[in-house]
Amino acid sequence: MWFLEKWMESPKTVKKLVYVLYASLIVSCLLGFVIHFAPPAEHAAPADHGEHAEHVPFVFEQIPIFSAIFGFIVCALLGLGSKAYGHNVVMKEEDYYDK
């Protein structure tokens, strides 16, 4: 696996990967807009499912990049919140129960 190692460890690759990430962030958001404004092909299916409940998305799901915003904010809140909770309440040194 030396080739993978060599490739992964070079700063150039890391830089490239970061660009790939940026690009995919942007592309995913753009795709969100595309399917939001595209004609709803799947919803054209006849609504004759009888008792089947109609799939009604929530209001916030109408925002094309809702998942992106939600993901980022929740990631930050969970990450920082958990660490804050840990540091202030539950995180103890490893021999806590042995004392």
Next chain:
Amino acid sequence: MTSEIMTVPPAAIFIVGALLIPLFKGKLRQAYMLLIAVAAILDVYFMPDGVYWLHPFMQYELVLGRVDLLSKCFGYVFTIAALAMTFYALRVKEAGEHIAAFLYIGSALGVVFAGDLITVFVFWEVMAWASVALVWYRRTKASIDAGFRYLMVHVVGGVLLLGGIILYMQEPSGLVDGSLLVNGSLAKVVPFTIDAFDYASPATILILIGFIINAAVPPLHAWLPDAYPEATITGAVFMTAFTTKTAVYVLARGFAGFTIDGFAILMWLGAIMAIYGVVYAIIENNIRRLLAYHIVSQVGYMVCGIGIAASAASVTGAGVISQTAIDGTAAHAFCHILYKGLLFMSAGAIIYMTGKSKLTELGGLYKVMPLTMIFYMIAAFSISGVPLFNGFTSKSIIIHAAEMAGNAPIFLMLECAAVGTFLSVGLKLPYFAFFGKDAGIKAKDPPTNMLIGMGIAAFLCILLGVYPSLLYNILPYPGAIADYVPYSASHVIGSLQLLLFTYAGFLVLKKKLQPENTISLDTDWFYRKGAVLFMWVVNNPLARGTQWTIDATLAVKDFAVWFSKNPVEALGIITDKVCLRVLRSSEGATAGEESAEKVLATRIQGYPGEPVRRDPIGVSVLLGTIFLFAYLVIYVVALHLSVYSMIGLLVVAVLAGIGVRVREMMRGVEG
């Protein structure tokens, strides 16, 4: 056609198979164990639907075979996972550990195919006792302690379950004629049917608590992250699959309509649980404990799915929503067993090969354990719900059911947990274990058998991600999700956005999320510290209390013995002691003290002396006088006095006596 083939209870294959393991050695034993696992898969496949395998027990009938789509779905994944995990565990030398694992798998299958509650309870207990052996075989002090805590929690859970079952038997639906299930059965059955417990009563609540202890629902979950990381490498892999998932199964079977006055408690417990596990996973340092908290989180999805089914019971179109939610729960349990098993296999491989289990000690492992890294990432992508992996196709059904039920808070809570899952399992753990700062660990990929086990699980994770219909066809209500398309454009893009931006968030917060060398307190604190307090109470106040009664009794006895040797002299000594104390406490009256002390010392030393006085006449005159005086008081004076004034007189007399004696002492007494 399938009914032509003779099948036996799959539980029996593993349990009987377990007992024969010691007869084989080496390669033969390995082949034998794999054979058992394969036989069990085929057996489940060929089992016809229906209720059969009744067995009389006391005046009841045990139902060992209740086969329908729900039980078969769990039966499939249990046996398939058993095969992959048996591969992983092949190299374990200890026959006992294999026996424990097989008994554990067998009893889990026994619960799944049980048609009555007594059978459920029996297998439930076997499961607890067999699995604790998997913890103890690690043979460290930490694992023995954790095993005892694990066992105590499960024994309590089992007792609650039994109590619930016994109460349930008093209810009208709790004890029915066996002939209702199978023609010709004469005995009574305690049935365990679909939605048996859709109302709150002491019986159903006790049964529910028994079940949710095994499902690791907070605050009753702490046994799981406490014990699993202390189990053996292979034992932990088995444990991830069966205990919590049998609990999910029994909840899905019995409690899919359970509400307390219309409040679907399981839905909220599940959603809270999903986030709770994630929060602890983010601050955890031990890799297996981190993954254990993700069992809590993922089982949260399943419990939530069962709750959604219950909550939808009163909404229009409820049938479909409930059925979709139960389908989602079963599908997610199926996928979860595969990817969580694989996660624990990878983490186990790391610990097995490097001897380290803390993120703070790991790093850069992708160079030396590339295959482990790949398998781990497949599982991590699966649990995170990355498209083309199985978590994407199963988790989304539960979230879809929340959407159908129009329940925005639950929907958002589950999405939150999804973000946290990717953050800790998909990003944090691999970053700090496989990439990140190179810890310079010398290791290599684990042995072939372990890789095969991991390969089977990884293959299935991808297979069910790419062809979800394979899974959807064996769900309990295939009709309900016939129209469900996991790979819709909006769902795929939404998921990608969620995951990519979580990744972006992780890169921003990487420094803050650095693992730390700590442990995190959880609800086990209450019984771990509670036990310390309990032992202190036993060792101190309680022990002293018992000792005090013994001491007091002995003192009374000693005094009585001493006193009876010469009562008159003893009384005199006591009086002198009191008088001497009075004398000392009065200032300036120290004249006779010294001589009085001397006299007292000689009296004590001479005690008991000559019990019978040499001047008998004097004594008898004294006694006569005392008795005559007593007669006088009792028959003449006392008639005119109340009790209090009698006591008062007595006190005055005693004080007067002491006063006289003190005066004597001040003047100086001789013996």
